[in-house]
Amino acid sequence: MTSLPETAPAVPLNDALLELAHRSHAVITEHQHEGGAYPASPTFSAYRGYAWLRDGSFTAEGISRYGDTASADRYHDWVSRVLGARREQVDGLVADAARGVEVPLARMLPTRFTFDGLDGSDPWWDFQTDGYGTWLWSLVAHAQRHGGDLTRWLPGIEVAVDFLSAFWDLACYDWWEEHVEHRHVSTLGAVAGGLRDIADSGVLDEGRSNRARAASQGAAALALSQGVTSGHDPAAGTGPADAHFVKWLGTTAVDGSLPSCVVPFRLAEPGSPLAAGTLAKVAADLDVDGGVHRFRADVFYGGGQWLLLSALLGWNLAVAGDRDGALRHLHWIAAHATVAGEMPEQVPDHLLHPESRAEWIERWGEVATPLLWSHGMYLILADELGLLDPSRTTEGPPL
Template sequence: MTSTDTSGIAELAARSVQLIADLQHPGGAYPASPTFSAYRGYSWFRDGAFIADGMSSAGAVDSASRFFDWCQRMLQQRGDRIAEIVAAEAQGAPLPDAEMLPTRFTFDGDDGDDDWWDFQTDGYGTWVWAVVAHGERHGLSLDRWAGGIALSVDYLVATGHRACFDWWEEHHEHVHVSTLGCVVAGLEAAADSGILAPDRADAARSAASAARARIEGEGVRDGHLSKWVGSSEVDASLAAVVAPLGVIPAGGALGRATLDAVEAQLCVDGGVHRFTADTFYGGGQWPLLSCFLGLAREAAGDRDAARALLTWAAGTVTDEGFLPEQVADHLLAPDRRQEWVDRWGTVATPLLWSHAMLVRLAVQLDVLAPAEEGRR
């Protein structure tokens, strides 16, 4: 990466922070994409938590805090529902998937009135990990979010072991390793934060230990993490389990083998596919996944590889200055692209998650300096 490239990426990252801030809902929610037909009007805990982590890393403290406030409200409004889920699990009669918490909410806090692939536990772990990291990064008291953290821990202890939809809202019949990674990250962060009552902290540690054992036992194939328990494939979301979540050490044998497998099977010229059988919009390459792999490579000490991945992601920017969800330069299933265009329109652009992951990697590589708001 030349100095000119670095300057251009820094400018793109700074504009990305401003774009996310401008599009954030007054109530704190981050829209997934302001114009894409299937995402418009909704915010995800998972996507939003990673967006908030990117904003927090860039020094946009208030923006990230307001998103975490919104998460807490979503949970507190559903406190009775969580109690019913927890009680049913304790009685050995778990409620069906349809009665679990949704994976996305309207900005005002409703579940939404259209069908979606809703039962996903990853977001509930990810937001807890992100809010604890936010507090540590900026010296903030977690008391502000204690209620939401506690409710999330209760929910994850009760449901985090169950099969559910993955990050991509597919394959609800499997236990996904990246989902387990999000659960472990959230429960361990909460247990170590000091914000939980002792009995709840013990429950969080026990559930995290069980999930971690399952990852390292049933979730490994040929020396690397697998897409789901029992699979031999990989998924690009597994890079996040290495970094930024930090569940699997980047420098260890399992972390290195996982990153090598993701790169060998899913990365072409710096652009990363979700998984080999992907047909969504033809199975293109995702800038946010290149940034996840870049964060993991940086954590493993390979900053040159991380810079190359950042450069590729920045190169997907449109003439309008937007980063898309995916690009069609190297499609895995080109014959399947048009059916999605016909169904939902062109690819989501801008996707705030893409912008946020570029910001997060740019900060990690010292390409973007955090704003003064975050220097405390």
């Protein structure tokens, strides 16, 4: 793997950046389970043996953009089988909720599965709805990109839609398995975006399509009315120039996952004042030298900078037309790959709470490396910048 310094002339980096994209594809596909699941990390103690819908679906988007339709298809096949096997469970949950029965979180679908599609045997922070919405978005994007037939995945689609339509408005754990007592704006964004896209795809029957659209609109309306700093008018799309999405309903803090509410989930359209305000606030509070923190109070491994969040912000900047800003993040990520071209979950640069790092190393070992989600997000950003375009050459526009 070519070493990539953080600051280097633009043109010579093109080959190295493309090489790292090829390496990212190799890392992901090398570790893809024979059944189709993308493991979160093949080596990290707490992640080994499990697949998350959130991680895997973003990873599948990167693989789809890379052009490996077979690998992405196998992942979506796996999710559809796993969810399709939960048909009876979801029917029971929905029926109880319709009768006014309070459904305990322990009965909800999990956020992570074993490669065989089972619940984990060890306790986890399991009720997270964003992964189901993220999968629907990723699936539709993949099918549209490569001309796939969504009916291939209809068993899983229908389970995901029924589950989200019934329980989208419940408080749940966020992207980071924290704060189950809150309703998180990034979660609402994923649910709204995934349900909207699957409803628009035409694959659903009329009843499910109507329920999916109503739930999508409900999640979006809640996020836009209560998940934005005061003064924003969701109907008019107007408000203070610095209005932005917030971490959860009732706070003013931000989270590194919030750019997803712009791209790809489009709670706010790219270039809109709310989108621009959100990206600016996340960058101001959480971006240091191109690496993005999760949130200011983060103590996990000391609160380092996450490669996948740097890619998420860079992706948004690219869509917004800020190519230089997006390239800054692409270069930062590449500079933090290992010599073997593996990407960690986070790096200990500019730790927010360095005193807490040792306890996590003692508990779970060194930071997850490789994290397949990091590699998938690198592929997304590289593609957004045109790096994966076969017409690009080293003599083309510099990266």
